[in-house]
Structures are given as C-alpha cells and as structure tokens.
Amino acid sequence: MAPVSLDTINPKVLKCEYAVRGEIVTLAQAVQEELKSKPGSRPFDEILYCNIGNPQSLGQQPITFFREVLALCDHPSILDKSETRGLFSSDAIERARQILDQIPGRATGAYSHSQGIKGLRDAIAAGIEARDGFPADPNDIFLTDGASPAVPYYLDEATGWGLEVSELKKQWADAKSKGITPRALVVINPGNPTGQVLAENNQKEIVDFCKKEGLVLLADEVYQENVYVPEKKFHSFKKVARSMGYGEKDISVVSFQSVSKGYYGECGKRGGYMEVTGFGPEIREQIYKLASVNLCSNISGQILASLVMSPPKDGDESYESYSAEKDGILSSLKRRAKTLEDAFNKLEGVTCNKAEGAMYLFPCIRLPEKAIKAAEAAKTTPDNFYCRGLLNATGIVFVPGSGFGQVLGTWHFRCTILPQEDKIPAVVSRLTEFHKSFMEEFRE
Structure with missing residues (x-):
C-alpha cells in the first residue's frame, strides 16, 4: 500500500478548494486542449478567461520603466556599456545603480535581509x-x-x-x-x-x-x-x-x-x-x-x-512614457468595467452593482427553479451549473459565486474585466446569446 493515500492524507487538504482555479478552470483547460487537437470541434475558437486577476496572461503589457530597471539589475555588467544608453532610459540606468548598491554583492541572486532590502x-x-x-x-x-x-x-x-x-x-x-x-x-x-x-x-x-x-x-x-x-x-x-x-x-x-x-x-x-x-x-x-x-x-x-x-517623477526621462502607459491601462480598464456592467444589467434576471474599482464584477443572477433542480440533479450548485454551461457553449470562464461565499439563497458569478479591450465585445455577445438560450431552456 502506498504510504500516502486519500484515506491517510490530512482531511483539510481534501476539503480545500480554490474557486478561481477550481473545477471550471480545469474544464476550460481541457476544452482548450481539445480546440488545439480538434479545431472546429466547438462553436467557438478560443477560451476567454475571465476567472482570475492575471493581466499579463491576457495581453496587458508590462510598464517599460519597471522592466528596464529589472533587466539592468539582473544583468549589471551591461550598465557600463556604451550601447546601454541607447537602449535604456537614463533614469532607469540611474535607478538600477542605486538599487544594486543596496543589494548584498550587487546580485539579485543573493539572499537579502529577511524583512527585505x-x-x-x-x-x-x-x-x-x-x-x-x-x-x-x-x-x-x-x-x-x-x-x-x-x-x-x-x-x-x-x-x-x-x-x-x-x-x-x-x-x-x-x-x-x-x-x-x-x-x-x-x-x-x-x-x-x-x-x-x-x-x-x-x-x-x-x-x-x-x-x-x-x-x-x-x-x-x-x-x-x-x-x-x-x-x-x-x-x-x-x-x-x-x-x-x-x-x-x-x-x-x-x-x-x-x-x-x-x-x-x-x-x-x-x-x-x-x-x-x-x-x-x-x-x-x-x-x-x-x-x-x-x-x-x-x-x-x-x-x-x-x-x-516610487515610480518616475515629473522631469525624469521616463516620466511621460510611464504616465502614458499607466493612464492607458487604467482608462481601458475603466471602459471595460463599464461595458461589462451595462451588459450584465441588460440580461434577464441579472443585476450588477456599479463597477467602482478593483478588477472584478460580481453580478447576482436569479435562476429559474427548473435550473436549480437541474443543478441538484447534476450534484452541483446552481451558479456552478450556469458557469459550466456558459463555458461549454461559449468558451467564457466565470467563477461561481459560491466559491467566495454569498448570502444564502442568492447566486452570483465573478467576472474579471481583464480580457483585452478588443475581446470584450466577444464576451458580451457570447454571454448574451447563451443567457437567452439558458433562460428559455429552463423557463417554467
């Protein structure tokens, strides 16, 4: 017998769940592999991940100044090369020098003080x-x-x-x-x-x-x-x-x-x-x-x-490009949040509070009794049942509200606003079409 089995492992491990990378995401990854091996096997050609706050995985570009400083700190031997000034901003070079002077051995591969440098x-x-x-x-x-x-x-x-x-x-x-x-x-x-x-x-x-x-x-x-x-x-x-x-x-x-x-x-x-x-x-x-x-x-x-x-300040060489990148990302997130908020509030039986901040919306969905009973028959929660159907029909990945805790008798799902702006119309149109079909299927 194996030294570790489901009978001997700590029961808290078995009970542990992490909704944003739980059952729905596992299913989404399987569908994604299916799309690769069998193109055209689904009524959609890509998975639209709206489950986790992971901006760069969905196409958001890193801030240039931050990455310049990191690159120079990781490879300090290029700091003194003449061509470096043509590739990196002067304030990124100076910031990297300042940081390296504070790191033991000027090496990012070294341990630091336990509280941090x-x-x-x-x-x-x-x-x-x-x-x-x-x-x-x-x-x-x-x-x-x-x-x-x-x-x-x-x-x-x-x-x-x-x-x-x-x-x-x-x-x-x-x-x-x-x-x-x-x-x-x-x-x-x-x-x-x-x-x-x-x-x-x-x-x-x-x-x-x-x-x-x-x-x-x-x-x-x-x-x-x-x-x-x-x-x-x-x-x-x-x-x-x-x-x-x-x-x-x-x-x-x-x-x-x-x-x-x-x-x-x-x-x-x-x-x-x-x-x-x-x-x-x-x-x-x-x-x-x-x-x-x-x-x-x-x-x-x-x-x-x-x-x-401590980002670049007014007067620094990188300030204008840094500000443009920052403002571009935040203004785009604001537009995406508003578009999704409006879309949710147009769906039958769905209400969504104002998108004030963070990276998420948490709409409330009033599901038909027939759908709730179908979820019980499938031995899952109604919100998970809805999210599973949404994924299989559209490739959109939402997280059931039951993964976060919600008032008894209410059902929600969490949606990130992070898909790139040109993908948001596809999220809205696919969701709208699925929701109409779902509500008709389970209408009393």
Missing part, C-alpha cells in the same frame, strides 16, 4: 508617506512574495457592497457564541470579488469597530490604483485611522500591497509588502522570526514593490 523599504516607506500624508517607518515594512489574505463576512449588496458594521457585530456575536475569540478583521478595499470602493465614512466605522473590540485590522489594499468612478477615492486604512486621531498605541493595522494588481499586473514576479503598525516589540520579534523562516522574499519582487511605490 533596507534601501527598498526606505523607498516604499517614502511612497506610503507621500500617499497618506502621515509618517511611515521602513522598519514597519516586510517585503513579501505577493499578498493573499481571505475574507470572513458578507457584504451588503443592496448598498453597493458596503461593509455594514451591523453585519460585523452579527458575525462577532456568532463567533463568541461558539466559543471562538476573533483576533483580526480582514477588509479588501477596493474589493474582491465585488469591485466596490469603500466610502471613507464606512472605513471610519470599521476602524472604530476594530478599536472597540480589540481586533487587528488586516487591510488588503492591493487594488488601490484601480478606482474607476470620480465619486470614490482610495484611502488607506492606516491613513483613516491616523486622521481619526488613533496612533500606533491605539490600534493595530497591517496593510498589504502587491505588484500583481493596479496598472502593473506583474503577477508572476510575486512581489509585495506588508506595513505592520501598532504591535509591541515582542510581537514584532515573532513576525520577524516567521519572515526569517523563509529567509527572504524574491529579489525581483522586492525591486518591483519599491518601483511601484
């Missing part, structure tokens, strides 16, 4: 301070391989996916009644999977709740650049707490940022950071110990995290 943390702290208007300490920065926390509560769909304090109090009371002592609250803002941007007053309510209940506020802010409506602005939770008069001794806040989202989309580089504030030295020591177990995060990701928080 000090000079890069200095740059990130300066960027945070410039963004928020409050001091930031580089010693509070821990550079990480990306940022992936989770969410423990329901949002209020009727109020544009706001985080109602009444819901937090309900979850808090429910946990306490079960003998559970909550230690932290995770808030994703702008939101995933819902795409909302929290109002500043809502954020203040959340900060007050965490202060009152003694909770650590874990602020996932990786979509901070992705805000598409003028009436909403991104405010970091640390900034909100400080503006309310709460200092480090009053509330513990851990803020997360990543190079995977925003306009940069450098998912494969696995760069990010957390800013840890409001903890005593004994807890900081434990956090550092855990960081040390993994030695350090990858150096390319560390460099990118510093560049994201």
Whole structure:
C-alpha cells in the first residue's frame, strides 16, 4: 500500500478548494486542449478567461520603466556599456545603480535581509508617506512574495457592497457564541470579488469597530490604483485611522500591497509588502522570526514593490512614457468595467452593482427553479451549473459565486474585466446569446 493515500492524507487538504482555479478552470483547460487537437470541434475558437486577476496572461503589457530597471539589475555588467544608453532610459540606468548598491554583492541572486532590502523599504516607506500624508517607518515594512489574505463576512449588496458594521457585530456575536475569540478583521478595499470602493465614512466605522473590540485590522489594499468612478477615492486604512486621531498605541493595522494588481499586473514576479503598525516589540520579534523562516522574499519582487511605490517623477526621462502607459491601462480598464456592467444589467434576471474599482464584477443572477433542480440533479450548485454551461457553449470562464461565499439563497458569478479591450465585445455577445438560450431552456 502506498504510504500516502486519500484515506491517510490530512482531511483539510481534501476539503480545500480554490474557486478561481477550481473545477471550471480545469474544464476550460481541457476544452482548450481539445480546440488545439480538434479545431472546429466547438462553436467557438478560443477560451476567454475571465476567472482570475492575471493581466499579463491576457495581453496587458508590462510598464517599460519597471522592466528596464529589472533587466539592468539582473544583468549589471551591461550598465557600463556604451550601447546601454541607447537602449535604456537614463533614469532607469540611474535607478538600477542605486538599487544594486543596496543589494548584498550587487546580485539579485543573493539572499537579502529577511524583512527585505533596507534601501527598498526606505523607498516604499517614502511612497506610503507621500500617499497618506502621515509618517511611515521602513522598519514597519516586510517585503513579501505577493499578498493573499481571505475574507470572513458578507457584504451588503443592496448598498453597493458596503461593509455594514451591523453585519460585523452579527458575525462577532456568532463567533463568541461558539466559543471562538476573533483576533483580526480582514477588509479588501477596493474589493474582491465585488469591485466596490469603500466610502471613507464606512472605513471610519470599521476602524472604530476594530478599536472597540480589540481586533487587528488586516487591510488588503492591493487594488488601490484601480478606482474607476470620480465619486470614490482610495484611502488607506492606516491613513483613516491616523486622521481619526488613533496612533500606533491605539490600534493595530497591517496593510498589504502587491505588484500583481493596479496598472502593473506583474503577477508572476510575486512581489509585495506588508506595513505592520501598532504591535509591541515582542510581537514584532515573532513576525520577524516567521519572515526569517523563509529567509527572504524574491529579489525581483522586492525591486518591483519599491518601483511601484516610487515610480518616475515629473522631469525624469521616463516620466511621460510611464504616465502614458499607466493612464492607458487604467482608462481601458475603466471602459471595460463599464461595458461589462451595462451588459450584465441588460440580461434577464441579472443585476450588477456599479463597477467602482478593483478588477472584478460580481453580478447576482436569479435562476429559474427548473435550473436549480437541474443543478441538484447534476450534484452541483446552481451558479456552478450556469458557469459550466456558459463555458461549454461559449468558451467564457466565470467563477461561481459560491466559491467566495454569498448570502444564502442568492447566486452570483465573478467576472474579471481583464480580457483585452478588443475581446470584450466577444464576451458580451457570447454571454448574451447563451443567457437567452439558458433562460428559455429552463423557463417554467
């Protein structure tokens, strides 16, 4: 008998599911292989992935300045070659020199300090301070391989996916009644999977709740650049707490940022950071110990995290091209979000809240009872049943809302806004045609 089997493996492994790369995506990959081996076997010729926030896999181009600096840091011997100035911008060359001077051995293949390279943390702290208007300490920065926390509560769909304090109090009371002592609250803002941007007053309510209940506020802010409506602005939770008069001794806040989202989309580089504030030295020591177990995060990701928080400035050679690339990506994302939002709201039985930010929409779909019963017969959830049908008929990959948690009796799916702009019309037309057919098939 094999030493490891489904009978002996940890049962938590068997129960673990990751919706954005779950059953629907596995099926999509199989269909993609089928299209390669048997062209014309399906009523579509390509898979349109709308399941995961992975911009460059769908054609988004990296920011030139960032990649120039990375290339020079990875191959420093070309810094002094005369032809380099014809290939790379002068500010990218200078930034690479500055960064290499801070790396042990001037080598991106070397381990760094477990918190991350000090000079890069200095740059990130300066960027945070410039963004928020409050001091930031580089010693509070821990550079990480990306940022992936989770969410423990329901949002209020009727109020544009706001985080109602009444819901937090309900979850808090429910946990306490079960003998559970909550230690932290995770808030994703702008939101995933819902795409909302929290109002500043809502954020203040959340900060007050965490202060009152003694909770650590874990602020996932990786979509901070992705805000598409003028009436909403991104405010970091640390900034909100400080503006309310709460200092480090009053509330513990851990803020997360990543190079995977925003306009940069450098998912494969696995760069990010957390800013840890409001903890005593004994807890900081434990956090550092855990960081040390993994030695350090990858150096390319560390460099990118510093560049994201300290991009070219007005007057730098790369500033105009950098600004044009950044604005082009964000304005395109805004158009794509609006187009998809409008398309969803035109579908029978589908409602979609405003696309305020992040990279996702989370439409609610009211499925016919006949479809719900067909899903039960197929031993799956109704939203998964719909998404499976959509994939098989159109090649579009959505993620069922049940993979994220949704209010009992409601059904949703998550759709990214990331397919390139020239692909969005195909998403809309294929979805619209399928939805009409689906609703007719299962109409009572």
